[in-house]
Amino acid sequence: METSATILHADLDAFYASVEQLLDPSLRGKPIAVGGGVVLAASYEARAFGVRGGMPGRKARELCPQLIFVGGHFGDYQRLGDAAIKVLDDFTPLVERISIDEAFADVAGCTHLFGPPAEIAAIVRRRVRAELGLPISIGVARTKHLAKIASQVAKPDGLVVVDPAGELAFLHDLPVSLMWGVGPATKARLAEIGVETIGQLAKTHSGALERLIGPAAGQKLAALAWNRDPRRLETHRRAHSAGAHSAGAQSALGRKPAVADVFVPTLLHLADRVASRLRAKDRPGRTVTVRVRFADLRAVSRSITLDQAISATAMLAETAEELVRGVLAAHPGEKVISLLAISVSHLEESAELQLELPLGLADERRRPGSKRGLARFGADRAVDKIRQRFGKQAVGYGAVALEAARSVPDEFRELAEKEL
DNA sequence: TCTGGGGTCCTAGGACCC
DNA sequence: TCTGGGGTCCTAGGACCC
Numbered sequence: 001m002e003t004s005a006t007i008l009h010a011d012l013d014a015f016y017a018s019v020e021q022l023l024d025p026s027l028r029g030k031p032i033a034v035g036g037g038v039v040l041a042a043s044y045e046a047r048a049f050g051v052r053g054g055m056p057g058r059k060a061r062e063l064c065p066q067l068i069f070v071g072g073h074f075g076d077y078q079r080l081g082d083a084a085i086k087v088l089d090d091f092t093p094l095v096e097r098i099s100i101d102e103a104f105a106d107v108a109g110c111t112h113l114f115g116p117p118a119e120i121a122a123i124v125r126r127r128v129r130a131e132l133g134l135p136i137s138i139g140v141a142r143t144k145h146l147a148k149i150a151s152q153v154a155k156p157d158g159l160v161v162v163d164p165a166g167e168l169a170f171l172h173d174l175p176v177s178l179m180w181g182v183g184p185a186t187k188a189r190l191a192e193i194g195v196e197t198i199g200q201l202a203k204t205h206s207g208a209l210e211r212l213i214g215p216a217a218g219q220k221l222a223a224l225a226w227n228r229d230p231r232r233l234e235t236h237r238r239a240h241s242a243g244a245h246s247a248g249a250q251s252a253l254g255r256k257p258a259v260a261d262v263f264v265p266t267l268l269h270l271a272d273r274v275a276s277r278l279r280a281k282d283r284p285g286r287t288v289t290v291r292v293r294f295a296d297l298r299a300v301s302r303s304i305t306l307d308q309a310i311s312a313t314a315m316l317a318e319t320a321e322e323l324v325r326g327v328l329a330a331h332p333g334e335k336v337i338s339l340l341a342i343s344v345s346h347l348e349e350s351a352e353l354q355l356e357l358p359l360g361l362a363d364e365r366r367r368p369g370s371k372r373g374l375a376r377f378g379a380d381r382a383v384d385k386i387r388q389r390f391g392k393q394a395v396g397y398g399a400v401a402l403e404a405a406r407s408v409p410d411e412f413r414e415l416a417e418k419e420l
Numbered sequence: 421t422c423t424g425g426g427g428t429c430c431t432a433g434g435a436c437c438c
Numbered sequence: 439t440c441t442g443g444g445g446t447c448c449t450a451g452g453a454c455c456c
Contacts, residue, residue, distance in 0.1 A: 037423085098456080181453090181455090185453055186454085215431090217430075245428075247426090250424080289449095305447085305448060
């Protein structure tokens with residue numbers, strides 16, 4: 001067992017908003033939000049008014065009338081995020097990046113070169129500030145969980161080192177919501193039994209905890225509350241998404257009538273997004289899931305597992321359409337839909353001969369592939385090739401139908417699906 | 421004017437097989 | 439004939455993370 005605190009968790013502060021303030025000095029010191037319909041990131045000046053990420057733009061403006069909305073410079077986010085992680089790479093190869101703006105690093109093997117972990121963390125912060133112009137907070141601790149919590153406590157623009165001798169004293173006064181795995185629902189359930197701090201969670205009877213939030217989550221949280229975190233750094237996690245288990249796309253629609261004229265073109269567009277990614281990765285999938293959200297934001301899903309994996313746009317679109325018709329038939333009272341989603345899972349490793357060849361006459365539904373399927377495979381390949389040469393916008397499905405509904409720029413979608 | 425989009429993991433019930 | 443148990447797969451839903 002490690003006895004010294006050598007794990008760093010580095011987290012750029014209010015990342016998208018900080019980049020915008022870096023690019024446009026007139027925005028510095030002012031409350032700004034990246035996004036429009038929904039706030040993707042808020043500067044600390046905006047947070048002082050209660051503006052938060054994920055919040056509807058309208059509500060943010062209510063809270064902060066002088067709030068400035070800025071369009072996202074998504075290429076710059078990627079570039080500056082990469083550059084910040086590279087600073088960590090200068091100290092150790094043991095870097096685990098977990099998102100565009102966040103990474104763990106274990107500096108145990110390089111303290112003889114650069115000094116103690118706290119000093120390394122201070123240098124990283126100075127360099128990111130000096131070379132990139134961005135604030136970054138760092139937590140240093142003996143475990144990943146503790147380092148991550150420490151960086152949250154350090155924000156904004158701070159450094160917190162958790163001495164191994166004082167771990168539980170540090171941890172137990174903090175609110176449970178800082179823990180990995182505690183979101184709004186779990187926080188509320190814990191509050192029902194009077195548990196608000198990590199220390200109170202640690203003292204909760206394990207049986208009661210597991211009944212409250214389930215055995216898996218209960219055991220995990222109990223372990224973390226007692227600072228037992230066995231996770232090691234994963235340096236090469238999910239390279240190129242090779243190990244991905246699913247791929248999906250969704251589109252919020254505002255309020256649209258639940259009729260074929262709306263959902264057919266939308267599903268075609270979504271199927272195209274998903275299927276072209278599956279083809280690009282040579283990862284066809286067997287299970288197709290659709291999600292339909294109604295006017296009151298209640299969502300219903302339907303899925304089907306096919307005998308054969310698919311990656312053809314038309315096949316996916318038709319399967320999804322059937323599932324959506326099933327959802328709507330089961331909810332005849334719902335006349336309005338607010339979101340549609342398609343996801344494909346049970347992805348297969350190899351695309352070897354996944355041409356969706358004709359299998360015979362039986363059960364077309366569970367056995368995708370037919371003469372039509374074969375012809376369409378050729379069409380998909382042609383579309384993929386044109387996009388390779390001329391860009392994604394060169395060929396599209398259902399673009400007109402979706403234009404009005406698009407509240408998030410495609411660049412952000414690209415960013416979200418980008419493998420790190 | 422009721423909230424984006426990409427994922428992961430867990431749970432629970434039912435079908436089916438041994 | 440009746441009863442029980444375990445394992446696996448499928449489906450639907452929920453919670454969480456960035």
